[in-house]
Amino acid sequence: MDFSTVELTPEQQAFQQEVRAFLDEIVTEEVHEHERRTGDGFNEAVHLALGSKGWLFPAWPVEDGGAGLDRVCQRILALELLRARVPGITASTTGLVWAAVELSADPELAAQLKPEVAAGRVRFCLGYSDPEGGSDIAGATLRAVRDGDEWVLNGSKLWTTGAHNCQYTFLITRTDPEAPKHKGLTMFLVPLDSPGVEIQAIRTYGGERTNAVYYTDVHVSDRHRMGEVNAGWATLQGPLSAEHGAGRPDDGLSDIGILMGTREFEDAIDAAARWARRTTRPDGTLVADDPVFLDRLGALVVETEVSRVTPGLMGRVKSSLSYIDGIAELIDLVGPEALLAHGADGAIEGGVIDYAHRFAQGTATYGGTTEVFKNMIAQHVLGLPRLSLPGSKQFVR
């Protein structure tokens, strides 16, 4: 067991300083303003700058476009990116997809893409969810039909976040509608500039932008197929299990669980705590001295402490649901000023609590709903039986 501060070598210390200085320079107020305006989770200039340092794939050797960082320096970098609030959603989906590309793509294609991805010039997004499919990715209906050396795609996907900033989407398609559900799927890496691809913005009240992507007679070369035909489920597993947090090294240099929004929740809690220290009630007493405020704020702080130590998928569920409950309570504690918008007269720290309340709601859905994860916890942690439903194994339209 070890919670100690990591002792840095002189080189690691220098690296930490370098990262901080570099991020101070590139992550300007304009970057934050751009993110607030677009909700893209991506800033091209910042992304390319990180790529130029090899920090998009920091563990890769320098000759592959990485930075050859050890685990400690990787952790330093990750924490500094968080501290600097670098928009990182497209960087993250690109990383997830790369694992599958490396494993399943035509080696020549992979070799050609690798330096571009490392440099930040090529980026990937996830083409997983059907409009009607929800969390049941294996129920994909988007059709891919072979046509000589090409495939023709027809259908649509929702929640392809970052599609408008990416070069390829990692797309799950149905190639055999007659086969059992998981055996009729094939994955493709589809160039997003292909004719017939249409990207439509979807905005969330969390302030993010995601996309619906429509595919009409889109021709994609067989070279862009990932893995075997009808073996798409296996191709997809790699990045998906990475997304679910499996296989992290156990050296104490990762978070204990998968955290959804804990940073945003803590930002709001910290802002409320500072607000309490400077705000007096009508009777002249400081909010910070109000035992009721402390009792209820303390409950929220305990929730964040618990979220940070709840492991794996359980942390995923805990962090999201305790955030959603807790941010509502935090607003009650602070009152109407908590919900003033960014820029409004009297907004607390730029509207951080208002933002945290809106943002919270999405955390219970991204990458699978909390219900999907509760099912997995019940089955894989507790060993409870799975309920057999008509579409569990069969492809049901």
Added chain:
Amino acid sequence: MDFSTVELTPEQQAFQQEVRAFLDEIVTEEVHEHERRTGDGFNEAVHLALGSKGWLFPAWPVEDGGAGLDRVCQRILALELLRARVPGITASTTGLVWAAVELSADPELAAQLKPEVAAGRVRFCLGYSDPEGGSDIAGATLRAVRDGDEWVLNGSKLWTTGAHNCQYTFLITRTDPEAPKHKGLTMFLVPLDSPGVEIQAIRTYGGERTNAVYYTDVHVSDRHRMGEVNAGWATLQGPLSAEHGAGRPDDGLSDIGILMGTREFEDAIDAAARWARRTTRPDGTLVADDPVFLDRLGALVVETEVSRVTPGLMGRVKSSLSYIDGIAELIDLVGPEALLAHGADGAIEGGVIDYAHRFAQGTATYGGTTEVFKNMIAQHVLGLPRLSLPGSKQFVR
């Protein structure tokens, strides 16, 4: 809409006085002590005394052994029985079963039982739950096989509360194991002094006694069959739907919802409130002046107010679950004295909070679990579809 105090006629006022005086006399401290000791939910002397006044079936005409009370006087009586904490579980099961007896029994048998039931000399309990069956009453496995003019019963039932104080159990049996689940059931009114019936006490940590009842080659006359052979489900519906609160007159003289334990919860809350008014903290302040105590106690009071106005089955779920959550919070607010047992040095008002905490847990199971009722709310209030399971319609052993 009307929440006004009911204006009583001189006769109704006199009746209220009569009830109070009578209950003062018969509900002695020894009655409460007996109930604490046995957990029977029944006191024979009190039951017979109520029967002698016609108050077990107060709406029945006097000539039938009732008291011919109007709705207002019925409500007066019901409230006074609650106020006096008269143990009433066996009175209640007897009432439930009677509805079915009247509807489905051999008329001669019913006529013979009616005065005895009204007088309190004959009492009924519910033989519904199989040991393995939980809330799925229609999955009953206890076998009844015809043998000439008799039926032979083999099997067992759990949760036959009051069996040791009753003359008959209203028993659900399986008469056709090959038929669809709900079509192979037959109801009987089984004399509990029949050879082969064995009653075994089961004690709950809520302090109640219930029973397992074992039936070994029990012969019961066909005259004790209730309703048609294999039509037991229909026979059972009457009292069950009464138990679920259907069909109450809408004159404001009934509770709005089905309350589970709200009285016990309110007793505990009231005791904690009185405790707060007389108790000082180490720093010399009165607990009643502590804003944290008030904030959190207020939340519990709101829950009881909500429970009292939440209708029907929703009130059933709300009252039970808010009580279970709330009593745990109330104990936190009061501290270790809250869990001292009845009679212990320092126990609060005879251990009323300790008792309420133990008692609460059963309220989510009696008469069906809260999950059963949530399913019913989802289907009948919201119109959501029912999930089809292998044993929904078929008898599955």
Added chain:
Amino acid sequence: MERFELRRQDLSLDDDQQAVREGFGDFFTKQVPSSLVRDAEPLGFDADLWQRVVAMGGTSMGLPEEAGGDGATLVDLVLVAEELGKVVAPVPLVSHVVASRLLARAGGADELVAAAAEGERIVTLALQPVVGGNRQLVPDAAVARDVLAWSGEGLTLHTLAEPAAHVPNQGSTPLAWFDPAAGESALLATGPEAEQLFRTAVAEWKLLTAAALVGIAASALQLGVEFAKSRRTLGVAIGALQGVAFPLADVVTELSGARNLVLKAAWYATHEPDARPELPLAAFVQAAHAATEATWVSAHVQGGLGFTVEADISLFFLRAKGWSVLGGDPGQDRRQVAAALLAAV
């Protein structure tokens, strides 16, 4: 405390009340499509709709007949407020009705009361006591020139040349900072009577807001249930799964309790105002809770779609908290509910 009192527990509506519910229900459903709500953002005020609400009698009904009103009871008013909440109508009706009633009770100038009854002048109420001249956020003050406020000195009517500047907020309400020093002010009442008038008005505001929150919860639930019936996964409607059905069952339970507690509180406030003065506060606590739960559960049941601004649930989600927070911390109300119990046991 008398726990076994022989009172009726009758929540049924009489014909007049039923007519109020249906009349305003039809009105709001027809007049306020979600597009109108969106178009009125971020201010949260549609002047045309306000005129139609006035024409329906919404601004005058709650005033006494001698003040040009219809003498509608709080029971009638909560029925209207629930229907308003069901469509999150962008009109300052709750604050205006409450402030108008207060104005009439406090002996406000007849012309102003008349103008309020006809909706020409919008009136609102500062919900927190004014202390030391500090500014406070006041609901609907961005569309109201007249603000009633209470301080140690008494109950005062503050009149500005123009409504204060709008402060953008999550609930898209016409919220504004109220500065007690700005504009002209006239003292209407003093002493304990003024305080009592103020407390009653705040309780009425919380009660009507509770009703509006019940309406929000009801519409949110309906959207969630419709989605759960039609959206399928693994070959079944998602609403057949207990993981979806149970939270929705919990929502209808909380919502039904909230609605009935609002009605009960309104009955007491109308017929026995001194008997259970804490009930409007209890109703507010429960309705705020029910609306928070209902909108989150409904949005979540709708998956990613429930998180988009295009989905109507977004309108309800953002207002559930955005409207209830205007009343301040429900903890204050819980403490008063507890204090009432402590005084009674």
Added chain:
Amino acid sequence: MERFELRRQDLSLDDDQQAVREGFGDFFTKQVPSSLVRDAEPLGFDADLWQRVVAMGGTSMGLPEEAGGDGATLVDLVLVAEELGKVVAPVPLVSHVVASRLLARAGGADELVAAAAEGERIVTLALQPVVGGNRQLVPDAAVARDVLAWSGEGLTLHTLAEPAAHVPNQGSTPLAWFDPAAGESALLATGPEAEQLFRTAVAEWKLLTAAALVGIAASALQLGVEFAKSRRTLGVAIGALQGVAFPLADVVTELSGARNLVLKAAWYATHEPDARPELPLAAFVQAAHAATEATWVSAHVQGGLGFTVEADISLFFLRAKGWSVLGGDPGQDRRQVAAALLAAV
């Protein structure tokens, strides 16, 4: 507050810690069948078992080597306490270990420390400050002649001729009223140092109790999961239904968080006691919550059977609240957790 500090987040146990967990786990599992727990009711003390715990080193391990102990850390001690909680062993180990450590730190008489290390004298701790000579309920005081208590005057050892009379309670613990005036008393320390010693001991008591509550939650969960796998309804195991599976998944989630927070708090208390002094309190809050939820959910999953005294879940249910309540209102701890944050941001 530094939210992005570069610290390790490593919860893995080393070999010695693993050996402590397994050694005491085996011991308690074998020595404490549920029949032994029942037989020890209502006092909650089994003298034979106590001797065996002493022989295992349970009473000495947490004392410094110079006081005849093994210098075990709080990490070791929480592992032992969790295993104790898993079988709800009727021995006053938590209070005794904490009070013994306090006694040794406060310079208690060598003979008494030695007798405590050997379990011959059972020592306990009054968890609330003594004010005005008022009596208070003290855990395990019905089997301990020696009670440590702190008041404005300092830290005092109170020794009685006989342990105080048992006060029957829901958790079947050897609870008793402690009267500061009874018996002989000896002042051990005064001033801020005495207060600091006392606060540290209370935090240790809450941390070890939190660990025991995690053990209670873990056993309750196991009983519930076993039942949910084997009991069938409508042709499926009840654990396949989300209405059963989700609450159990919630329990394992809360429990896992509680266990890890206990470990983290124990690590800080051992290695950097001044860095996060509020963590033991946060762990206690969470563990009390997890045990309350776990035992109620498990009992409820088991239907009527889970409500009977014959079912083993009853033992855990009654102790989850019965043990945690001895530490007083978790609200006090939440306030200290919040105060720590306010001082840090």
